[in-house]
Amino acid sequence: MASVHAPQVEPQAPALSTGSATTPARRRRNVVPYVLLLPGMLWLVVFFVVPMITLASQSLQEGSVDQGYVFTGNVGVYGEALSQYWEQLVRSIGYAASATVLALLFGYPLAYFIAQKAGRWKNILLVLVIAPFFTSFLIRTLARQTILSDGGWVATAAKTTHVTDLLQLLRLTENDRLMASKFAVICGLTYNFLPFMILPLYASLERLDGRLVEAAGDLYASPREAFRHVTWPLSLPGVVAGTLLTFIPAAGDFINSKLLGNTNTVMIGQVIDAQFLRVLNYPLAAALSFVLLVLIVTLVAVYVRRAGTEELV
Amino acid sequence: MAGHESGDLRLAGISKQFEAFTAVHPLDLTVPAGSFFALLGPSGCGKTTTLRMVAGLEEPTGGRILIGDKDITDTRAYQRNVNTVFQSYALFPHMSVVDNVSFGLKRRGDKNADRKAKEALELVQLGEVARKRPSQLSGGMQQRVALARAIVNRPDVLLLDEPLGALDLKLRRQMQIELKRIQSEVGLTFIHVTHDQEEAMTMADTIAVMNSGRVEQLGDPATLYEHPRSTFVANFLGQSNLLRATVDRGEGNGVVEVTSHGHRLEVRRDHVPAGVRDIWLGVRPEKLRLGDSGGPNRLSGQVTDVSFTGVATQYLVRMPWGRELVVVQQNDGSGRARAGETVTISWAAEHGFALDASQDADAGAQLEDDHG
Structure with missing residues (x-):
């Protein structure tokens, strides 16, 4: 402090020289944040903004791979995309929402336990939560295939306990197999994105002041009411972050439905994958990508608004 | 509310053991209904543990707690007609001030919760900040919100855990007078835990001086001061x-x-x-x-x-x-x-x-x- 003020206090120092001494310093300070932003901005421009523009223009092209694609401004492709694949779009949103709700149901108690009760086991448990990341997404999903496969102990146990009958009744499976079903796809999505749910939940529950829960109990709130009125609202930022981190990638996922599903469980990511890489209908694939993007952004915007995140800070 | 029969608070041989450490030795204490009672002692003397046992936040190792003829030893905190003003205030940050104050009333299904909460805020002279969030208030104001949130329920016993500890000296003196005024106005039993002997003497009708998990001496401030029965009391009070x-x-x-x-x-x-x-x-x-x-x-x-x-x-x-x-x-x-x-x-x-x-x-x- 003292060294900064010293030149200004000095009686001999003329006002002009003081001014010229501080201005460059101030200018430099103003520039620094932008300089620091530059690499990130550049990255976003090259790998996000430019591809988005390319994708948008590609969706409005016509032609074929052999003859090349020409920009014609054909907006009709969007209508085509929606009318042909609305079912897969709706299904993707439905599966992603189911997986998000399941991940929340499984993740919340776990995150609560790790944050509030685990004591010295906290770090070990957190490592276990992220341990699946040590293997690739694909391998994990393939492992899932093996676990749920016919004749495996999970499938056998499900059959002997008549869980398969229940799943069939709920129309989550189509026969007494677990694999190649809606059930397997949603299971896979839930499992793969669970850590993205648990970590933000953990972060907000870890900050929860136990004395507030104690105070709620002191003010006649039963443990259940204390959870509803204190713990849950205070953990909402984590719930919002966790559900977004689960829902958004799950809605666009194509590996789970491809490896664990059947022809009736095709998700939109799978369609886009096929259109881009096998059918080579680039405009349709690009249009579907955009539809999915707009759909997700709209749903997220409505959700965030409903959750009232501005009040959560 | 005067017809609300509360009765004296009685601690009968209450004790608390934390593994090898005895926080509170078997303790007998009667706090008459409507009195301002202080538990005074240095940190670690067992006064806060005693308070938390009365609140139901700590389970006693032995002994019984009674309010009037009712044995409340085995009830949970939320089932007791006892409220606490916490040292940290523990105000709910996601609720407005008035929602904080009406919290207890609403849990009991009081239909006039909002009106009573506003009255309680008037009592602590905070009527105008009812809609604000606790974080927008100063420490002294938060302290008064915590007090309003507790007294609005008209508990049989109001527990104050070093409620003025976080305030600066001047504000503390002011709040001491304020607390005393509010206590005589609402006529509730106050149990005030403090390590500040001046605070205890200023406010309490009766003081129990605690040391190492035991009550050294019990009496009104003047008696304790003029006739201490141990060197601890003689030195701790003045x-x-x-x-x-x-x-x-x-x-x-x-x-x-x-x-x-x-x-x-x-x-x-x-x-x-x-x-x-x-x-x-x-x-x-x-x-x-x-x-x-x-x-x-x-x-x-x-x-x-x-x-x-x-x-x-x-x-x-x-x-x-x-x-x-x-x-x-x-x-x-x-x-x-x-x-x-x-x-x-x-x-x-x-x-x-x-x-x-x-x-x-x-x-x-x-x-x-x-x-x-």
């Missing part, structure tokens, strides 16, 4: 000059003659515990007079330090045997002594008190200095 003395004989006009460092001194008989020969003779600093007042109790020594505080002057006077006595003299216009001067100190026989000499003369003395 300051005391303690002189080592032996009882000579019990004759004379209701007084006992004692000898201290070769001086013959007198104490009132009823200020001396029965059957004790070796004693600490205690006198409060403001009871000592500089100069000879003609009484039987006289000592002389050299002034080593003089500090003028405005209303009074505090002297340190070194006795020939080395111990320094503290003398506080009111600024009543009488002459002042200077450092280095040899002075006579005197006091009346009824101003002394005797304590069993087997106790540590410094018990409770340094402890108070640890806190501000």
Whole structure:
């Protein structure tokens, strides 16, 4: 402090020289944040903004791979995309929402336990939560295939306990197999994105002041009411972050439905994958990508608004 | 609300054990309904543990807790008609001030919760901030919200856990008066836990001085101050000059003659515990007079330090045997002594008190200095 003020206090120092001494310093300070932003901005421009523009223009092209694609401004492709694949779009949103709700149901108690009760086991448990990341997404999903496969102990146990009958009744499976079903796809999505749910939940529950829960109990709130009125609202930022981190990638996922599903469980990511890489209908694939993007952004915007995140800070 | 029969709070042999550590030894205590009761002691003396057991936040190892005829020992915190003002306030950050205050009423399904909450906020003079969030208020205001949130429920017993600890000195004095006013206005039983002896004496009708998990002495502030029964109480509540003395004989006009460092001194008989020969003779600093007042109790020594505080002057006077006595003299216009001067100190026989000499003369003395 003292060294900064010293030149200004000095009686001999003329006002002009003081001014010229501080201005460059101030200018430099103003520039620094932008300089620091530059690499990130550049990255976003090259790998996000430019591809988005390319994708948008590609969706409005016509032609074929052999003859090349020409920009014609054909907006009709969007209508085509929606009318042909609305079912897969709706299904993707439905599966992603189911997986998000399941991940929340499984993740919340776990995150609560790790944050509030685990004591010295906290770090070990957190490592276990992220341990699946040590293997690739694909391998994990393939492992899932093996676990749920016919004749495996999970499938056998499900059959002997008549869980398969229940799943069939709920129309989550189509026969007494677990694999190649809606059930397997949603299971896979839930499992793969669970850590993205648990970590933000953990972060907000870890900050929860136990004395507030104690105070709620002191003010006649039963443990259940204390959870509803204190713990849950205070953990909402984590719930919002966790559900977004689960829902958004799950809605666009194509590996789970491809490896664990059947022809009736095709998700939109799978369609886009096929259109881009096998059918080579680039405009349709690009249009579907955009539809999915707009759909997700709209749903997220409505959700965030409903959750009232501005009040959560 | 006057018809709401609450009854006295009774702790019957209540105790708390944390593994090898005994936080509270079996304790018997009765707090009359409607009184302002203070649990006073240094940190770690078991006062907060006692409070938390009454609130239901800590389970006692032994003993019973009763309010009136109702045994509440085995009930959970939310089932007890007891509310706490926490040291950290523990206000709900996601709720407005008025929602914080009406929280308890709403849990009990009170239909007039909002109206009562607003009235409670008026009582603590915060009616105009009802819609704000706790984080937008100053520490003193948050403290009053915490108080309103507790008293609005009209609990049988209101527990205050060092509620003024986080406030600065001036605000603390102000809130002490405020708390006392509110208590007499609403007529609830207040149990106030504090380590600040001045705070306890200012506000409480009855004080229990706690030390190492036990109640050392229980009584009204004046009795505790004038007639401490242990060196801990004598030192923890205010300051005391303690002189080592032996009882000579019990004759004379209701007084006992004692000898201290070769001086013959007198104490009132009823200020001396029965059957004790070796004693600490205690006198409060403001009871000592500089100069000879003609009484039987006289000592002389050299002034080593003089500090003028405005209303009074505090002297340190070194006795020939080395111990320094503290003398506080009111600024009543009488002459002042200077450092280095040899002075006579005197006091009346009824101003002394005797304590069993087997106790540590410094018990409770340094402890108070640890806190501000």
